[in-house]
Amino acid sequence: MSTHTIQPAASDVAREINRAIVLNLIRTRQPISRADLARASGLQRSTISLIVEQLVAEHWVLEGPTARLPRGRRPTHLRLNEDRVIIGVDIRPGQISVALADVNGEFIHQSAFPTPRDPQAAIAGILSIIQPMIQSCSGKKIEGIGISLPGRFNAGRLVFAPNLKWPDVDLRTPIAEATGLEVAFENAANACCLAAAWFGGAGQERNVVVITVSEGIGAGVMVNGQLARGLGNMAGEFGHVPIDPNGPLCSCGSRGCWEVFASNRAALRYYRESGKAPDNLTFHNLLELADGGDCRAAAALESMARQLGHGMRIIVAGLAPERIIVIGDLTRAWHRFGPIIEAELQSQVLSGGSAPALVPADEDGTARLRGTVALVLQKHFSR
Amino acid sequence: MSTHTIQPAASDVAREINRAIVLNLIRTRQPISRADLARASGLQRSTISLIVEQLVAEHWVLEGPTARLPRGRRPTHLRLNEDRVIIGVDIRPGQISVALADVNGEFIHQSAFPTPRDPQAAIAGILSIIQPMIQSCSGKKIEGIGISLPGRFNAGRLVFAPNLKWPDVDLRTPIAEATGLEVAFENAANACCLAAAWFGGAGQERNVVVITVSEGIGAGVMVNGQLARGLGNMAGEFGHVPIDPNGPLCSCGSRGCWEVFASNRAALRYYRESGKAPDNLTFHNLLELADGGDCRAAAALESMARQLGHGMRIIVAGLAPERIIVIGDLTRAWHRFGPIIEAELQSQVLSGGSAPALVPADEDGTARLRGTVALVLQKHFSR
DNA sequence: CAGGCTTTGTTGTACTATTGAACAAAATAT
DNA sequence: ATATTTTGTTCAATAGTACAACAAAGCCTG
Numbered sequence: 001m002s003t004h005t006i007q008p009a010a011s012d013v014a015r016e017i018n019r020a021i022v023l024n025l026i027r028t029r030q031p032i033s034r035a036d037l038a039r040a041s042g043l044q045r046s047t048i049s050l051i052v053e054q055l056v057a058e059h060w061v062l063e064g065p066t067a068r069l070p071r072g073r074r075p076t077h078l079r080l081n082e083d084r085v086i087i088g089v090d091i092r093p094g095q096i097s098v099a100l101a102d103v104n105g106e107f108i109h110q111s112a113f114p115t116p117r118d119p120q121a122a123i124a125g126i127l128s129i130i131q132p133m134i135q136s137c138s139g140k141k142i143e144g145i146g147i148s149l150p151g152r153f154n155a156g157r158l159v160f161a162p163n164l165k166w167p168d169v170d171l172r173t174p175i176a177e178a179t180g181l182e183v184a185f186e187n188a189a190n191a192c193c194l195a196a197a198w199f200g201g202a203g204q205e206r207n208v209v210v211i212t213v214s215e216g217i218g219a220g221v222m223v224n225g226q227l228a229r230g231l232g233n234m235a236g237e238f239g240h241v242p243i244d245p246n247g248p249l250c251s252c253g254s255r256g257c258w259e260v261f262a263s264n265r266a267a268l269r270y271y272r273e274s275g276k277a278p279d280n281l282t283f284h285n286l287l288e289l290a291d292g293g294d295c296r297a298a299a300a301l302e303s304m305a306r307q308l309g310h311g312m313r314i315i316v317a318g319l320a321p322e323r324i325i326v327i328g329d330l331t332r333a334w335h336r337f338g339p340i341i342e343a344e345l346q347s348q349v350l351s352g353g354s355a356p357a358l359v360p361a362d363e364d365g366t367a368r369l370r371g372t373v374a375l376v377l378q379k380h381f382s383r
Numbered sequence: 384m385s386t387h388t389i390q391p392a393a394s395d396v397a398r399e400i401n402r403a404i405v406l407n408l409i410r411t412r413q414p415i416s417r418a419d420l421a422r423a424s425g426l427q428r429s430t431i432s433l434i435v436e437q438l439v440a441e442h443w444v445l446e447g448p449t450a451r452l453p454r455g456r457r458p459t460h461l462r463l464n465e466d467r468v469i470i471g472v473d474i475r476p477g478q479i480s481v482a483l484a485d486v487n488g489e490f491i492h493q494s495a496f497p498t499p500r501d502p503q504a505a506i507a508g509i510l511s512i513i514q515p516m517i518q519s520c521s522g523k524k525i526e527g528i529g530i531s532l533p534g535r536f537n538a539g540r541l542v543f544a545p546n547l548k549w550p551d552v553d554l555r556t557p558i559a560e561a562t563g564l565e566v567a568f569e570n571a572a573n574a575c576c577l578a579a580a581w582f583g584g585a586g587q588e589r590n591v592v593v594i595t596v597s598e599g600i601g602a603g604v605m606v607n608g609q610l611a612r613g614l615g616n617m618a619g620e621f622g623h624v625p626i627d628p629n630g631p632l633c634s635c636g637s638r639g640c641w642e643v644f645a646s647n648r649a650a651l652r653y654y655r656e657s658g659k660a661p662d663n664l665t666f667h668n669l670l671e672l673a674d675g676g677d678c679r680a681a682a683a684l685e686s687m688a689r690q691l692g693h694g695m696r697i698i699v700a701g702l703a704p705e706r707i708i709v710i711g712d713l714t715r716a717w718h719r720f721g722p723i724i725e726a727e728l729q730s731q732v733l734s735g736g737s738a739p740a741l742v743p744a745d746e747d748g749t750a751r752l753r754g755t756v757a758l759v760l761q762k763h764f765s766r
Numbered sequence: 767c768a769g770g771c772t773t774t775g776t777t778g779t780a781c782t783a784t785t786g787a788a789c790a791a792a793a794t795a796t
Numbered sequence: 797a798t799a800t801t802t803t804g805t806t807c808a809a810t811a812g813t814a815c816a817a818c819a820a821a822g823c824c825t826g
Contacts, residue, residue: 069823228606320612
């Protein structure tokens with residue numbers, strides 16, 4: 001379509017394309033035989049044999065035991081080599097998780113620690129987990145390190161992370177130098193999008209929006225299977241979309257932004273506005289109060305939920321995604337939020353359209369960590 | 384990335400890819416020599432010769448006169464064959480334009496007629512222009528018919544076009560059968576996006592949003608060079624995004640949608656609310672009144688402009704496009720709208736981001752018609 | 767238990783495409 | 797007139813897939 005990035009095709013692009021197809025088929029349907037690969041891909045069995053031979057030689061694929069069939073020669077099962085592993089790091093304002101995962105996104109090891117105030121301490125903490133992890137991986141091949149961040153980055157530097165309250169800091173260099181591994185970064189919401197596209201079960205939607213709700217609201221947008229990054233990597237700031245011209249001022253300087261009405265902070269404001277409240281109240285406290293029977297707390301959360309659903313109309317109308325994934329502390333109280341948001345979405349459907357699937361992401365950060373795995377692997381698995 | 388649509392690569396994909404690269408290079412840089420094509424594409428001169436030979440044999444490309452160089456053998460100039468033509472149709476509530484264009488998007492012939500109330504009459508009208516057009520094209524090859532519509536379509540049927548007030552009607556079959564040509568449809572805003580991507584000069588942005596302003600507001604969204612279509616082809620309905628929970632009811636059933644504040648209809652309402660107004664006032668009248676010195680008319684338009692700019696924040700924050708293109712009657716009074724919208728956009732830029740370029744599309748419908756040309760050609764020019 | 771049938775995986779030939787080098791063509795500079 | 801430069805073509809080498817034949821490995825049947 002565009003001649004902007006000219007990428008001429010040598011005679012081996014066909015191999016690259018087909019290799020990626022075969023690798024993805026093995027990933028999603030393993031264990032699978034060569035004959036089944038041929039049927040699923042449309043390629044000839046002979047071509048599949050050659051490609052598989054190459055993948056086995058490169059240690060991406062292993063031959064398993066032979067399977068049984070009603071009759072005929074027994075097929076040999078192929079699967080991904082689980083000894084190719086990826087280190088995933090999920091940095092959140094509250095805690096930092098580090099995990100070792102195989103190419104299937106299965107976690108081999110996982111640990112976490114509270115996020116330090118100082119980014120240098122955070123780097124040291126991450127390295128203190130990664131270093132022994134690398135030691136324990138003798139015999140395995142570490143593909144790289146993927147890092148999920150609650151903010152915007154540029155060339156390995158964290159340039160905008162209001163919730164972390166870290167300064168502009170170079171994360172890539174110290175980690176890359178200490179480990180000798182490649183380090184890839186991705187916004188947390190975008191990482192979730194990648195996870196949905198890679199490990200999202202049978203669906204594997206190509207139009208997904210991930211909404212992260214915490215102090216503010218962010219979003220990851222996937223259109224036609226590709227992440228929307230936009231000018232200056234700034235796409236996805238749906239939190240700063242205006243939904244009420246008379247609303248309170250937002251930290252961004254504008255008035256009535258969505259995140260002023262639908263973030264964790266908003267729920268706390270609703271609670272305070274409805275009566276007395278302790279000074280250091282956290283969103284976590286609010287959830288506990290509501291579960292304990294505090295009607296004012298429940299009402300505050302309900303308002304937040306309604307505003308969340310209301311604002312999602314912006315995304316539904318504008319982008320019509322197949323799926324909206326919600327991340328954040330609120331997923332721990334999904335019994336409260338889910339029905340309200342769902343009802344708002346249903347009431348908003350335009351004639352001719354249909355509501356997207358609404359799902360909470362697992363609160364343990366699995367989605368984000370899986371996204372880092374996809375981030376590291378994507379250059380091998382896509383042409 | 385996704386294994387959803389498996390498209391195995393035969394040995395000739397390389398040719399398809401390179402053919403599209405060469406064709407696009409000729410299109411954008413014509414006249415151009417084989418040697419320059421080789422330098423620009425990174426392919427070998429020998430490969431270029433083979434591909435060009437094929438393109439000449441298929442009558443896509445013509446050899447022109449030889450050029451002069453400081454020294455050395457004179458290169459032969461190549462250009463697209465202008466005798467490959469496309470018929471473009473732009474259906475608007477007010478009028479229907481039909482044009483004959485060459486592969487470069489240059490119009491050979493163009494005519495228009497008022498849009499009839501009855502879609503069957505419209506089809507007859509379109510055919511009465513197309514038929515003699517086809518007759519006049521002896522010796523030329525007509526690639527197909529592209530149709531731009533103010534609404535949503537599905538399989539050649541117009542399923543949602545509130546401003547046209549046409550019922551669900553099959554446009555493809557009668558036109559295809561009467562002409563024997565392929566007919567392709569596209570939403571007007573999307574057609575504009577395609578035009579921007581194809582004929583958008585040096586820029587050729589890959590992240591563009593087109594906003595159509597008339598009775599309502601629609602949008603075409605291009606992300607990473609691809610049109611965002613979304614679930615059920617419904618992406619782009621930014622007109623029905625909520626921007627004021629206390630605003631007037633919208634025809635969609637919701638409250639405070641953007642188009643209630645920023646469409647042509649909104650400006651008329653502002654005018655009526657500010658004092659006396661004739662019953663049958665049109666947006667066109669309003670523009671004339673404002674130009675004639677009517678302060679209330681000017682104020683109404685100014686309110687509309689501010690609301691337009693205000694709502695665009697949704698698009699800027701969420702998608703961060705490189706360019707926002709505005710279509711509609713308001714472009715005829717861009718001296719009124721442009722500065723106000725621009726100022727709103729500038730005031731909204733988030734830290735770290737930058738404002739998109741804001742441009743009005745030519746009001747004569749050139750952008751939409753050019754989009755239909757791109758629509759018809761895209762299968763030949765993209766791999 | 768041998769032969770037939772079925773399915774898997776491999777081997778070999780044919781075809782297509784690109785590369786890179788050599789070469790012919792055409793014009794200018796010396 | 798000759799050397800130089802640049803364009804465009806030709807040809808062998810290389811890489812990749814398709815297609816068909818074939819070997820391998822099992823089950824079923826008489």
